[in-house]
Amino acid sequence: MVDVNGIYYLGPEGSFTHEAAIILKGELKSNPTISSIFNAISKTNNSIGVVPIENSLEGPVNETLDNLYTYDDIHVIGEIERRIELVLASKSDDIRKIKKIYSHPHAFNEARERIKELGFNDYIPVESTSKAAQIASQDLEAAAICSAFAAKLYNLNIILNKLNYDNNYTRFIIISKEIRFNGDKSMVMFTVPHKPGALYKVLQVFYEYNINILMIYSRPLKSIPWQYYFYLEYEGDMSNKEFIEKLLKSTSVLKLKGSFSKIR
Amino acid sequence: MVDVNGIYYLGPEGSFTHEAAIILKGELKSNPTISSIFNAISKTNNSIGVVPIENSLEGPVNETLDNLYTYDDIHVIGEIERRIELVLASKSDDIRKIKKIYSHPHAFNEARERIKELGFNDYIPVESTSKAAQIASQDLEAAAICSAFAAKLYNLNIILNKLNYDNNYTRFIIISKEIRFNGDKSMVMFTVPHKPGALYKVLQVFYEYNINILMIYSRPLKSIPWQYYFYLEYEGDMSNKEFIEKLLKSTSVLKLKGSFSKIR
Numbered sequence: 001m002v003d004v005n006g007i008y009y010l011g012p013e014g015s016f017t018h019e020a021a022i023i024l025k026g027e028l029k030s031n032p033t034i035s036s037i038f039n040a041i042s043k044t045n046n047s048i049g050v051v052p053i054e055n056s057l058e059g060p061v062n063e064t065l066d067n068l069y070t071y072d073d074i075h076v077i078g079e080i081e082r083r084i085e086l087v088l089a090s091k092s093d094d095i096r097k098i099k100k101i102y103s104h105p106h107a108f109n110e111a112r113e114r115i116k117e118l119g120f121n122d123y124i125p126v127e128s129t130s131k132a133a134q135i136a137s138q139d140l141e142a143a144a145i146c147s148a149f150a151a152k153l154y155n156l157n158i159i160l161n162k163l164n165y166d167n168n169y170t171r172f173i174i175i176s177k178e179i180r181f182n183g184d185k186s187m188v189m190f191t192v193p194h195k196p197g198a199l200y201k202v203l204q205v206f207y208e209y210n211i212n213i214l215m216i217y218s219r220p221l222k223s224i225p226w227q228y229y230f231y232l233e234y235e236g237d238m239s240n241k242e243f244i245e246k247l248l249k250s251t252s253v254l255k256l257k258g259s260f261s262k263i264r
Numbered sequence: 265m266v267d268v269n270g271i272y273y274l275g276p277e278g279s280f281t282h283e284a285a286i287i288l289k290g291e292l293k294s295n296p297t298i299s300s301i302f303n304a305i306s307k308t309n310n311s312i313g314v315v316p317i318e319n320s321l322e323g324p325v326n327e328t329l330d331n332l333y334t335y336d337d338i339h340v341i342g343e344i345e346r347r348i349e350l351v352l353a354s355k356s357d358d359i360r361k362i363k364k365i366y367s368h369p370h371a372f373n374e375a376r377e378r379i380k381e382l383g384f385n386d387y388i389p390v391e392s393t394s395k396a397a398q399i400a401s402q403d404l405e406a407a408a409i410c411s412a413f414a415a416k417l418y419n420l421n422i423i424l425n426k427l428n429y430d431n432n433y434t435r436f437i438i439i440s441k442e443i444r445f446n447g448d449k450s451m452v453m454f455t456v457p458h459k460p461g462a463l464y465k466v467l468q469v470f471y472e473y474n475i476n477i478l479m480i481y482s483r484p485l486k487s488i489p490w491q492y493y494f495y496l497e498y499e500g501d502m503s504n505k506e507f508i509e510k511l512l513k514s515t516s517v518l519k520l521k522g523s524f525s526k527i528r
Binding site: 054056057059062167169196203206210215217219220222223226228 | 319320321322323326431433459460461463464467468470471474475476477479480481482483484486487488489490492
């Protein structure tokens with residue numbers, strides 16, 4: 001979609017974000033944290049990043065929202081959606097050889113029922129499902145709860161698949177210093193004056209222009225206890241200047257994070 | 265405030281929730297998870313619970329919101345607010361004897377700068393700050409990053425205080441099967457019809473009655489990807505039936521979680 005110097009993604013190799021980022025053209029660079037990706041993009045020219053923003057079961061990824069609010073020079077230029085599917089994988093293809101299971105705690109929680117049927121009630125927690133896959137690739141007695149993508153990357157055999165719920169999806173965003181005003185969706189972040197009806201008056205602007213709000217989250221402004229900023233995505237683009245001007249009037253701080261479309 | 269059989273709080277002993285719960289009259293019972301507290305209250309008569317609902321830096325406690333939405337028989341009857349203050353504590357009062365520091369990862373992140381000044385760049389992660397205090401009470405070479413409350417409970421000396429930011433507060437709620445219609449604040453949870461302007465029309469009802477919205481969060485409905493429920497707190501009580509009827513008309517599902525006041 002863009003010609004870039006590098007694509008920073010939330011690693012390690014084999015992560016769900018890595019799996020999402022491979023559909024983009026460019027050199028992929030693994031990065032350990034979401035905050036360090038925002039920092040890298042802000043400091044380099046012509047690089048982009050891929051980070052998770054929302055999971056259908058867990059809700060928003062707060063570190064991504066807070067960085068989008070903090071970095072005024074970073075915008076959203078695309079989104080990628082992926083179903084999260086967990087498998088049990090090991091170097092050996094003989095399930096009887098497995099003595100221990102490595103997993104991220106969230107992944108284990110989702111897979112618990114299926115794993116119990118195999119006679120495993122416990123696991124060894126590690127920081128990511130891709131780390132679990134890496135460990136399993138070096139130990140014949142270990143298995144990992146990870147994605148099929150990570151299993152393939154680490155040359156593991158899939159012993160069991162579909163370990164988790166059907167309705168587990170994650171949305172990833174592509175971030176850049178560029179801003180776009182055309183796309184299927186747009187993102188804005190704002191604070192409202194501290195008085196009754198303030199949020200209502202912002203939503204009124206959307207209603208007036210018949211614009212569909214896709215989601216709204218509030219997050220604490222860390223500088224002042226119990227004060228919030230809002231994160232909002234809506235259907236349509238940002239090309240209507242009159243609408244943006246009305247939004248500006250009804251908010252205290254308004255940050256246009258750009259228009260974007262889903263990349264398939 | 266109420267005569268109860270038992271007060272379930274999010275433990276272990278020495279937790280921030282424990283510290284909040286001690287102002288209530290009744291037998292305190294430590295419980296390992298938020299979900300198990302909701303379950304216990306739903307199944308017993310005349311018991312109440314204390315759980316964290318929101319932190320001024322981290323935002324809402326999702327497990328609490330999701331359980332409030334799930335358990336129709338459980339309501340909110342009070343709230344307690346506490347400043348979160350971290351100290352460095354150990355059995356010995358000689359800082360030179362300390363070889364290792366135990367902490368919860370969040371607490372260490374906040375205390376990192378002050379701890380660095382002591383020459384410590386690393387720590388041993390444990391599941392809670394009270395667990396850290398318990399370990400430090402059994403090892404003369406260990407110190408814990410924990411609350412002054414936990415330090416006192418485990419007979420530790422406070423070596424350094426004010427390790428963290430000033431603006432770190434947590435709100436705890438008191439939950440019960442009883443519902444109240446009088447108090448300073450009220451809580452409702454709802455879903456809206458899937459069409460443009462749906463949330464706007466709910467907020468319009470608040471605006472019409474000149475009611476101040478204190479906070480609004482959206483959370484994923486786990487049953488359907490990218491569908492949400494809203495959690496909303498507002499100033500004032502629930503005694504106006506006309507207002508509640510209008511809310512009912514503008515929402516798809518409406519759950520009245522009750523009116524409550526701050527307990528000091």
